[in-house]
Amino acid sequence: MGNWIVNHGLDTFILVVWMGINIFLFVHFYLFYDLGPQFFYTRQLLGSALAWARAPAAVLNFNCMLILLPVCRNLLSLIRGSFVCCGRTMRKQLDKNLSFHKLVAYMIALMTAVHTVAHLLNVEWFINSRHGRYGFLAGNLSALEDDEDDHETFLNPVQSDSTTPTIFAFTTIAGLTGVVITLALILIITSSMEVIRRSYFEVFWYTHHLFIVFFAGLVFHGYGRIVRSQVTTDPPHNTTFCKDQPENWGKIPECPIPQFAGGFPQTWMWVIGPMVIYLCERLLRFVRYLQTVRYKKIVMHPSKVLELQLLKSGFKMDVGQYVFLNCPEISELEWHPFTMTSAPEEDFFTVHIRSAGDWTDRLIKMRRHVLVLSSPSECWGMGVDGPFGTASEDVFDYEVSMLVGAGIGVTPFASILKSIWYKFKDSNPKLRTRKIYFYWLCRETHAFEWFADLLQVLEKEMEERGMRDFLIYKLYLTGWDHTHAAQVMVNFDKDTDVITGLKQKTHYGRPNWDKEFEQVRHENPSSVVGTFLCGPPALATDLERRCVKYSDVDPRKTKFYFNKENF
Amino acid sequence: MGKIEWAMWANEQALASGLIYLTGGIVGVAGQLKGWEYAAFGIAAGVFVCLLEYPRSKRAKGTNYERTGQYCFTVCVKAFGPLTSNYYVRAFLHAALCVPGGFMLATVLGCVCLGMASLIYLSAAIHGEHWQPIMPKSEPAKSVTQSIKHPPQNPPPRPPAEMRRKRAEDLESAAYVNPLPVTANE
Numbered sequence: 001m002g003n004w005i006v007n008h009g010l011d012t013f014i015l016v017v018w019m020g021i022n023i024f025l026f027v028h029f030y031l032f033y034d035l036g037p038q039f040f041y042t043r044q045l046l047g048s049a050l051a052w053a054r055a056p057a058a059v060l061n062f063n064c065m066l067i068l069l070p071v072c073r074n075l076l077s078l079i080r081g082s083f084v085c086c087g088r089t090m091r092k093q094l095d096k097n098l099s100f101h102k103l104v105a106y107m108i109a110l111m112t113a114v115h116t117v118a119h120l121l122n123v124e125w126f127i128n129s130r131h132g133r134y135g136f137l138a139g140n141l142s143a144l145e146d147d148e149d150d151h152e153t154f155l156n157p158v159q160s161d162s163t164t165p166t167i168f169a170f171t172t173i174a175g176l177t178g179v180v181i182t183l184a185l186i187l188i189i190t191s192s193m194e195v196i197r198r199s200y201f202e203v204f205w206y207t208h209h210l211f212i213v214f215f216a217g218l219v220f221h222g223y224g225r226i227v228r229s230q231v232t233t234d235p236p237h238n239t240t241f242c243k244d245q246p247e248n249w250g251k252i253p254e255c256p257i258p259q260f261a262g263g264f265p266q267t268w269m270w271v272i273g274p275m276v277i278y279l280c281e282r283l284l285r286f287v288r289y290l291q292t293v294r295y296k297k298i299v300m301h302p303s304k305v306l307e308l309q310l311l312k313s314g315f316k317m318d319v320g321q322y323v324f325l326n327c328p329e330i331s332e333l334e335w336h337p338f339t340m341t342s343a344p345e346e347d348f349f350t351v352h353i354r355s356a357g358d359w360t361d362r363l364i365k366m367r368r369h370v371l372v373l374s375s376p377s378e379c380w381g382m383g384v385d386g387p388f389g390t391a392s393e394d395v396f397d398y399e400v401s402m403l404v405g406a407g408i409g410v411t412p413f414a415s416i417l418k419s420i421w422y423k424f425k426d427s428n429p430k431l432r433t434r435k436i437y438f439y440w441l442c443r444e445t446h447a448f449e450w451f452a453d454l455l456q457v458l459e460k461e462m463e464e465r466g467m468r469d470f471l472i473y474k475l476y477l478t479g480w481d482h483t484h485a486a487q488v489m490v491n492f493d494k495d496t497d498v499i500t501g502l503k504q505k506t507h508y509g510r511p512n513w514d515k516e517f518e519q520v521r522h523e524n525p526s527s528v529v530g531t532f533l534c535g536p537p538a539l540a541t542d543l544e545r546r547c548v549k550y551s552d553v554d555p556r557k558t559k560f561y562f563n564k565e566n567f
Numbered sequence: 568m569g570k571i572e573w574a575m576w577a578n579e580q581a582l583a584s585g586l587i588y589l590t591g592g593i594v595g596v597a598g599q600l601k602g603w604e605y606a607a608f609g610i611a612a613g614v615f616v617c618l619l620e621y622p623r624s625k626r627a628k629g630t631n632y633e634r635t636g637q638y639c640f641t642v643c644v645k646a647f648g649p650l651t652s653n654y655y656v657r658a659f660l661h662a663a664l665c666v667p668g669g670f671m672l673a674t675v676l677g678c679v680c681l682g683m684a685s686l687i688y689l690s691a692a693i694h695g696e697h698w699q700p701i702m703p704k705s706e707p708a709k710s711v712t713q714s715i716k717h718p719p720q721n722p723p724p725r726p727p728a729e730m731r732r733k734r735a736e737d738l739e740s741a742a743y744v745n746p747l748p749v750t751a752n753e
Binding site: 113116121123182189190200 | 576579583584587590591595598600601623629632669670672673675679683
């Protein structure tokens with residue numbers, strides 16, 4: 001139980017607070033509209049469907065405000081920077097921004113459904129009241145019109161006897177904007193399904209921009225002021241007494257004609273802040289796109305991996321961060337994320353781009369023929385947005401780190417390992433790491449030979465300093481077959497590994513995590529161990545579970561904290 | 568945009584539309600709204616569209632992600648042959664089904680969403696896509712080949728028991744070891 005609190009406590013707390021606010025808003029506004037005396041006459045026409053429509057509207061206001069915030073990358077980086085004092089648990093929460101964005105989106109979808117159904121009924125009942133099907137009082141209320149001479153104001157927005165719900169929906173601001181934004185929402189949701197997102201990112205990305213339509217419509221949705229409440233008149237209109245004699249309104253002093261006014265549209269007050277923040281985000285991205293980026297070196301590695309060493313004035317990165325790259329020659333609008341593989345101590349930044357789709361293929365094809373650059377050259381414009389922070393900035397804070405990179409997830413660790421080594425050489429006090437366990441899982445090493453080279457260099461330097469125990473790395477080849485086995489058998493006695501040329505031998509198959517965690521716990525009995533993963537979600541749940549299992553709330557024993565990178 | 572199989576998105580959109588059509592229809596019938604007959608049609612059409620769209624198609628390239636329990640639906644949809652595998656037919660069918668929804672507010676959203684799904688399916692059809700069932704991979708039949716050897720019919724040849732017995736005068740050449748020492752018959 002204690003382990004669970006250590007690893008999931010803050011998550012659950014935030015979820016509980018968020019859900020609590022949602023429930024509070026729903027119940028508060030439901031009761032406000034269902035019991036409020038100013039809506040007594042409105043309820044005569046609509047019953048409790050009014051409250052059922054307004055309560056989700058309040059929840060929608062709150063969630064539409066929240067939804068833009070988790071995707072403001074620069075804002076999150078700013079918050080993360082200012083939380084340096086507040087401990088790593090707070091900063092870890094910012095990793096889960098996308099999960100929160102999706103959760104808020106689901107809530108918006110659910111509340112939209114409730115809101116729409118309630119309003120469907122409302123429109124129908126407004127029209128029925130107008131036709132006198134709900135009794136004398138309702139009929140009289142519906143007959144009220146906006147008339148200055150008679151000092152009348154309307155209650156029922158349906159003013160014509162021949163209107164139908166469909167006509168009403170498409171001729172009022174609320175109805176029209178409602179249909180349009182619900183449609184935009186549905187298109188956004190269907191193109192954001194995991195299947196579409198993973199396979200055809202462009203469809204997801206371009207359709208998601210319908211959120212502009214969504215927010216525009218949302219802001220104007222309440223401008224028709226259709227929901228009317230009773231205002232106090234002078235002399236006051238005594239509802240309890242007057243409700244039974246609508247024919248006497250305006251004729252007896254206790255019952256002047258009741259006056260109504262539309263509710264002031266409030267949605268813009270909720271969403272204007274985040275909209276401005278998001279606009280600033282996009283402007284910042286545009287400004288960065290305009291800044292010149294120069295090429296220092298272009299290297300073509302085997303298995304179609306392109307390494308770009310880039311220079312940009314004023315660019316400061318932290319370890320394990322990623323940037324978004326844009327190549328206007330390929331596509332003006334597409335920005336793709338790449339983790340940087342250089343350390344902050346170097347004066348340039350590097351990305352390794354693997355062939356993984358249309359955009360990367362074209363980039364590699366365009367750049368592969370240029371291999372020698374005499375000086376940093378500026379041609380072939382490239383836009384760079386970033387850097388954006390991820391969990392790996394925390395890696396120096398742990399005495400012991402377990403770094404797990406699966407497949408292409410090994411990329412951020414190139415940056416981390418290089419930086420750790422630079423910091424160690426400079427005896428940088430910021431580095432609290434004393435020991436690193438690095439696990440590299442991949443099917444085959446072809447696409448990552450550049451990483452094996454990096455490990456070789458580090459291995460050599462560590463041996464020169466007599467620091468063999470500083471970095472313990474284990475490579476797991478999960479895609480081995482009988483030819484591999486034959487090779488290994490033949491070269492068993494050699495000092496270096498036959499596949500990678502590294503001193504530590506390659507393991508075959510998947511790691512036995514229980515054994516690994518036991519080993520780490522045994523070798524570091526009272527340390528705080530940070531586990532960092534960049535890899536598939538299944539592995540993340542596995543490691544997270546093990547971190548919880550092997551952690552001990554007792555401060556004298558080993559504690560494992562789990563951090564996941566995600567894009 | 569990249570190489571996209573439009574049918575995948577059309578499928579998600581159509582499934583969502585089916586649900587929305589169905590919900591709108593239920594509201595229309597349960598609330599006894601005017602024009603509830605269109606709502607009743609909406610319920611039927613929504614259910615039909617959901618059943619038709621539930622099984623995902625096999626992709627031309629890439630991994631297939633099946634929906635839970637879609638196999639029985641795949642079998643039913645496959646049975647209709649070209650009526651269901653051709654996307655022009657589907658586009659036209661969805662367009663036709665969505666029209667009655669436009670007559671009533673409760674189902675108008677279902678109508679428009681289904682209309683959009685129909686357009687995306689049209690795009691898929693123009694790009695030459697068609698629906699293919701995802702069938703479970705059948706195990707190759709374990710054929711009994713000649714290499715399977717029959718078990719031996721006879722025991723291995725060895726000398727008779729009399730000769731195999733350990734002799735006291737010649738302990739070393741015996742084929743087995745006794746737990747107790749062997750002594751000659753006195």
